[in-house]
Amino acid sequence: MPAITVRVNGLEVTKEVGARTLLSTFIREQLKLTGTHVGCDTSQCGACVVTLDGKTVKSCAVFAWEADGADIGTIEGLADGDKMHPMQEAFREHHGLQCGFCTPGMVMTAVSLVENNPDIDEDGIRHGLEGNICRCTGYQNIIDAVKTGAKAMRG
Amino acid sequence: MATYVARNGIGENQRRVEDVRFLTGHGKYIDDVNIENQAYAMVLRSPEAHADIKSIDVSEAAALDGVLLIVTGDDWKSTGYDPIPTKSAVRTFIDGSDMKVPPHHALAIDRVRYVGQPVALVVAETQDICRDAMELIEVDYESLPSVTHQSEAIKEGAPQIWDIAPGNVCLDFELGDEEVQKKAFADADHVITLNMVNNRVTATPMEPRGAVADFDPETGKFTLWNSSQNIHANRDTIADVVLKIGKENLHHIAPDVGGGFGGKNGVYPEPILILHAAKELKRAVKWINDRSESFLSDTHGRDQVSKVQIALDNDGTFRGLRTESVGNLGAFCGTVGSFTPTGGSSRTQGGPFKFDGIYYTAIAPFTNTCPLDPYRGAGRPEGSYHIDRIIDYAAAQLGMDPIELRRKNLIPPEALPMKSPMGLDIDCGNFPEVFEETIRISDREGYAKRVEASEAKGMKRGFGVCMYLECTGGGPKEEAKVTFLDNGKVELSVGTASTGMGHETVHAQLLAGHLGLAMEDIVFRQSDTDATEIGGGHGGSRGLEVGGSAVTQTSRQIIEVGKKIAAHRFDVDADKVEFEDGRFHVPGTNHTMTIRDAIDSQNDPDNLPDDLEPGCMNISSVFERGIISIPNGGHACEVEVDPETGTIKVDGYWVVDDFGTIVNEMLASGQVMGGIAQGLGQALMEDIYYDESGQLVTGSLMDYALPRADDMPRMVIAYYEDAPTEKNLLGVKGAGEAGCVGAPPAIVNAVCDALKEYGVHHIDMPLTPEKVWKAIRDAKATG
Numbered sequence: 001m002p003a004i005t006v007r008v009n010g011l012e013v014t015k016e017v018g019a020r021t022l023l024s025t026f027i028r029e030q031l032k033l034t035g036t037h038v039g040c041d042t043s044q045c046g047a048c049v050v051t052l053d054g055k056t057v058k059s060c061a062v063f064a065w066e067a068d069g070a071d072i073g074t075i076e077g078l079a080d081g082d083k084m085h086p087m088q089e090a091f092r093e094h095h096g097l098q099c100g101f102c103t104p105g106m107v108m109t110a111v112s113l114v115e116n117n118p119d120i121d122e123d124g125i126r127h128g129l130e131g132n133i134c135r136c137t138g139y140q141n142i143i144d145a146v147k148t149g150a151k152a153m154r155g
Numbered sequence: 156m157a158t159y160v161a162r163n164g165i166g167e168n169q170r171r172v173e174d175v176r177f178l179t180g181h182g183k184y185i186d187d188v189n190i191e192n193q194a195y196a197m198v199l200r201s202p203e204a205h206a207d208i209k210s211i212d213v214s215e216a217a218a219l220d221g222v223l224l225i226v227t228g229d230d231w232k233s234t235g236y237d238p239i240p241t242k243s244a245v246r247t248f249i250d251g252s253d254m255k256v257p258p259h260h261a262l263a264i265d266r267v268r269y270v271g272q273p274v275a276l277v278v279a280e281t282q283d284i285c286r287d288a289m290e291l292i293e294v295d296y297e298s299l300p301s302v303t304h305q306s307e308a309i310k311e312g313a314p315q316i317w318d319i320a321p322g323n324v325c326l327d328f329e330l331g332d333e334e335v336q337k338k339a340f341a342d343a344d345h346v347i348t349l350n351m352v353n354n355r356v357t358a359t360p361m362e363p364r365g366a367v368a369d370f371d372p373e374t375g376k377f378t379l380w381n382s383s384q385n386i387h388a389n390r391d392t393i394a395d396v397v398l399k400i401g402k403e404n405l406h407h408i409a410p411d412v413g414g415g416f417g418g419k420n421g422v423y424p425e426p427i428l429i430l431h432a433a434k435e436l437k438r439a440v441k442w443i444n445d446r447s448e449s450f451l452s453d454t455h456g457r458d459q460v461s462k463v464q465i466a467l468d469n470d471g472t473f474r475g476l477r478t479e480s481v482g483n484l485g486a487f488c489g490t491v492g493s494f495t496p497t498g499g500s501s502r503t504q505g506g507p508f509k510f511d512g513i514y515y516t517a518i519a520p521f522t523n524t525c526p527l528d529p530y531r532g533a534g535r536p537e538g539s540y541h542i543d544r545i546i547d548y549a550a551a552q553l554g555m556d557p558i559e560l561r562r563k564n565l566i567p568p569e570a571l572p573m574k575s576p577m578g579l580d581i582d583c584g585n586f587p588e589v590f591e592e593t594i595r596i597s598d599r600e601g602y603a604k605r606v607e608a609s610e611a612k613g614m615k616r617g618f619g620v621c622m623y624l625e626c627t628g629g630g631p632k633e634e635a636k637v638t639f640l641d642n643g644k645v646e647l648s649v650g651t652a653s654t655g656m657g658h659e660t661v662h663a664q665l666l667a668g669h670l671g672l673a674m675e676d677i678v679f680r681q682s683d684t685d686a687t688e689i690g691g692g693h694g695g696s697r698g699l700e701v702g703g704s705a706v707t708q709t710s711r712q713i714i715e716v717g718k719k720i721a722a723h724r725f726d727v728d729a730d731k732v733e734f735e736d737g738r739f740h741v742p743g744t745n746h747t748m749t750i751r752d753a754i755d756s757q758n759d760p761d762n763l764p765d766d767l768e769p770g771c772m773n774i775s776s777v778f779e780r781g782i783i784s785i786p787n788g789g790h791a792c793e794v795e796v797d798p799e800t801g802t803i804k805v806d807g808y809w810v811v812d813d814f815g816t817i818v819n820e821m822l823a824s825g826q827v828m829g830g831i832a833q834g835l836g837q838a839l840m841e842d843i844y845y846d847e848s849g850q851l852v853t854g855s856l857m858d859y860a861l862p863r864a865d866d867m868p869r870m871v872i873a874y875y876e877d878a879p880t881e882k883n884l885l886g887v888k889g890a891g892e893a894g895c896v897g898a899p900p901a902i903v904n905a906v907c908d909a910l911k912e913y914g915v916h917h918i919d920m921p922l923t924p925e926k927v928w929k930a931i932r933d934a935k936a937t938g
C-alpha cells in the first residue's frame with residue numbers, strides 16, 4: 001500500500017492508504033477524526049465536507065491518495081483551543097443545529113462561503129448551502145447563523 | 156436570573172448544552188462507536204419484490220479469507236428465534252376478528268416479499284470483505300407476481316402476499332357514528348367529494364441506521380449500541396420476545412442519534428442479526444447501513460389513498476365528513492405500522508371544526524413494499540390533509556371563500572371542553588383567535604401588490620391556509636431520576652430520547668429551574684437501559700409532555716424531602732418550610748438553608764429526621780399521562796407558480812401554534828421549522844416510488860428529493876399561550892410533529908389558489924413541476 005503525507009489541521013501525518021480508500025474513510029477511521037460524517041453514498045448530503053488546500057470538498061468524493069501532499073482542514077481544527085470559531089458560536093446562538101449530524105459539513109461550508117465572499121447575503125447563503133442537506137432545522141436558523149458568523153468573521 | 160428561577164426554568168431561551176459537542180466534531184454517533192477487535196456485518200438484501208427462495212449457496216463466500224459468519228433464512232429458522240412482533244393499538248377487524256399478523260422474521264425464510272428485505276447476514280474482518288463475500292453468495296429466486304400499490308392489492312385477482320391474509324387485507328377499521336354522518340349528509344345542501352393521495356415518504360434522518368453488538372461469554376450478557384429512538388421498549392421486544400435471552404441480559408444504549416423522526420422507532424432486523432452474530436463469534440460486531448440501503452430498508456411513512464366527502468349547507472355550515480382510506484402497510488405489520496392508517500388517521504378527522512357527524516373507515520392491505528411505520532405525525536398529517544384539502548376544494552366548487560368557510564365553522568372556545576365526534580378530549584384552546592392571528596401576521600395588506608408583481612413576471616401567486624388539530628401519543632409513562640453525586644454534579648436520567656430535539660438542555664433547564672441549581676452542574680443521561688428503569692423514548696411529541704412532567708414531578712418530590720431536612724435542622728414542622736429560589740426558609744424567621752446545604756446533608760443520618768434514609772434526595776419518579784394533549788394551530792402560506800414550467804416557489808410562511816406553555820421558544824420554533832421543511836418536502840418533492848415490478852425507483856438522494864436551503868421560505872412562528880392544558884404538570888401540548896401536520900395542506904391549498912383561474916383545483920402530492928405543468932395543460936385542454 002502506498003503512503004501519503006498530509007497536513008491535517010496543521011499537523012503533518014504519513015499513513016498508508018488503500019487504492020479504494022475514500023478521503024472520508026481515511027479521516028474517520030485512520031485519523032480517528034469522527035467529526036466528519038458520512039450521510040450518503042452519492043455525494044449529495046455534504047455531511048462530509050472538509051477543506052483541501054483551503055477549498056471545500058466532499059471528502060466522500062475524493063480518494064485518500066488524491067490528497068497526498070495537501071492541507072486538510074476538518075471540523076476538529078476550527079476552534080482555537082477551547083474557544084469556538086465565530087461561525088460555531090453563531091450556530092449555537094441561533095440554534096442552527098438539532099441532531100448535529102449535518103453540522104460539521106454545514107459549518108465547514110459556511111466558513112468557506114464567508115471567506116470567499118465576506119458580504120454574502122441571504123440568497124447567496126441559501127444558494128451556497130445547496131450541497132448540504134439538513135433534515136432537522138428547516139435551514140432558517142442556519143441562514144441566520146451564517147449571517148451572524150459572517151459579521152463576526154468580518155470583525 | 157430572578158425570572159429564570161421564578162418561572163422554574165420555563166420561558167428561558169436557554170442555549171443548548173449539547174451544541175458545543177456537536178459543533179466541534181465531538182458528538183458520538185453510532186458510526187463513531189468502535190469496540191476493540193470488532194468484526195463487521197453487512198446484509199444481503201432481496202433484489203426481488205416477491206419470489207420464492209429456491210436455494211442459497213454460500214460455499215464460495217464462506218471460503219473467502221476473512222469471512223467469519225454467514226447466516227441465511229434456513230439458519231435462522233433452526234435457531235428457534237421468534238418473529239418481530241407488532242404492537243399496533245388497533246388489533247381487530249370491524250367484525251371483531253383478529254388482525255392478520257404474518258411472521259416477521261429478521262431474515263426472509265423461504266420467500267422474499269419486498270426489495271431490500273434481509274436475505275442473509277455476512278460477517279467478516281472488514282466491510283470490504285463483506286462486500287466481496289456478498290457478491291459470491293448465490294441465491295436462486297423464482298419470481299412471483301407482485302403488487303406494490305394498495306388500490307391494486309385489494310382488487311380481486313391481485314397477487315396474494317400472505318396465505319393468512321386473504322385479499323391482502325391485514326386490518327380494517329371504523330370510527331364515528333355512521334348513522335349520524337349519513338343523516339348529516341342527507342340534510343345538507345351539498346356533498347363535495349375529492350379523492351386524494353398522501354404520498355409515501357421516508358423519514359431520511361441524515362444519520363443512517365447502525366448498531367454495534369457485543370457479547371460477554373463469561374456473564375452471558377449482551378450490549379447493543381443502536382441508533383434507536385426507543386431503547387427500553389425495543390430491548391424488551393428484542394430480548395424477551397425475539398431472542399428470548401431475558402431483558403436483564405441486554406444492555407441497550409443509544410449514543411448521539413442523528414435524527415429519527417419516527418424512522419428509528421421500530422424494531423429492525425439488523426440489530427437482532429448482529430446480536431446473534433456477536434454471540435456466535437464471541438466478538439463485537441458492527442453494522443452500518445449506507446444511504447441506498449436506508450431507502451430500501453428504513454420504514455416508510457404516510458401512503459394513503461382516500462376518498463373524502465364533506466357535506467355543507469348553502470350558507471357554508473359544515474354538516475358531515477366521511478373519509479374512506481386505504482393505507483399501504485408494505486409486506487409486514489411493522490412495529491406499529493397498521494395503527495397509522497386506522498386509529499392513527501382517525502382521531503383528528505374533522506380538525507378543529509364543528510360537524511354534526513363524522514365517520515371514518517380504513518382498509519390496511521399488505522403490498523410488496525418496505526414496511527410502513529411511524530413517520531413524524533403518523534396519521535395526524537393524513538387527517539389534517541383530509542379536512543383542510545376538502546375545505547378548499549369544496550370552496551372552489553361552490554364559489555365560496557376558504558378563509559370564510561373556516562371562520563364560520565371553527566369550534567368556539569365556549570364549546571370547550573368537549574369530546575369530538577372522534578372521541579378526542581379537546582380540553583382547551585381558542586381556535587378562532589389562533590386562526591385570526593394567523594391571518595393577521597401573514598401580511599395580507601401587501602398581498603395585492605405581490606400578486607401584481609408576480610403577474611408582471613408572468614407568474615401566478617396564491618395564498619393558502621390550514622387550521623390543524625392534532626394530538627400527542629407515544630408511551631404514557633416516563634421516568635426521571637435524579638442522583639446527587641459526590642463531586643457536586645447532579646445526574647439527571649430521563650427515559651425520553653432526544654434525537655436532536657434538545658432534551659439534554661430542556662430537561663436540565665427544568666430541573667435547574669425547579670431546584671435553583673446551575674445548568675453546568677447537571678449531567679444528563681438518556682437512552683440507556685441502565686440509566687432508567689423504564690423509558691418511553693421518542694415519539695408522539697411526548698418529550699416535554701411526559702418527560703418534562705416527570706422531571707417536574709421528581710423535582711417536586713426532592714423539594715418535599717428537602718423541606719423535611721430543613722425542618723429537622725431548624726427544629727420546626729416541615730409544613731412551615733417554604734422553598735423559593737433554591738432556598739428553604741421558614742417565613743418570619745431567619746432560618747434559611749440552600750438546596751446545596753440540603754443535598755450535602757442528605758448522606759449523614761445525623762442531619763436527617765427519623766423517617767429519612769441517607770441518600771433520600773436521590774429520587775426517581777414515574778409520571779403517567781392520563782389523557783393525550785391537543786396541540787393546534789394555523790398555517791398560512793404564499794406561493795409563486797411559474798405556469799410555463801410548473802415550478803413552485805414557497806414565498807412566505809406564517810404559523811401560530813397553541814402548544815400550551817412554551818418552555819423554550821427557541822427549541823419549540825426549531826421543531827416547528829424543521830417540521831414545516833418535512834411537510835414542504837412531502838408536498839412538493841419527496842416520493843417513495845416503486846415501479847410495476849416492485850423496484851424502488853427513488854432509492855438514493857439523487858432520486859429522492861429532500862428540501863435544500865433555497866427551497867425553503869422564511870418562516871414566521873408565533874405562539875398562543877393563553878390555554879395551557881391541565882393534562883400534565885407543565886401545561887404543554889407537544890410541539891414535535893405539528894409543523895409537518897400543518898404544512899402539506901397549507902402549501903397545496905396555496906398552489907391550488909394560484910392556479911384557480913386555470914380551473915386547477917387539486918393536484919396530488921408531490922407537486923412536482925411536471926405534475927403542475929400537466930395539470931395546467933390538461934385544465935386548459937378541457938377548458
Ligand code: FES
Nearest residue numbers: 039043045046060
Ligand atoms: S457523505 Fe459525502 S456528500 Fe454525503
Ligand code: FES
Nearest residue numbers: 098102134135136
Ligand atoms: S441538524 Fe440534524 S441534519 Fe442538520
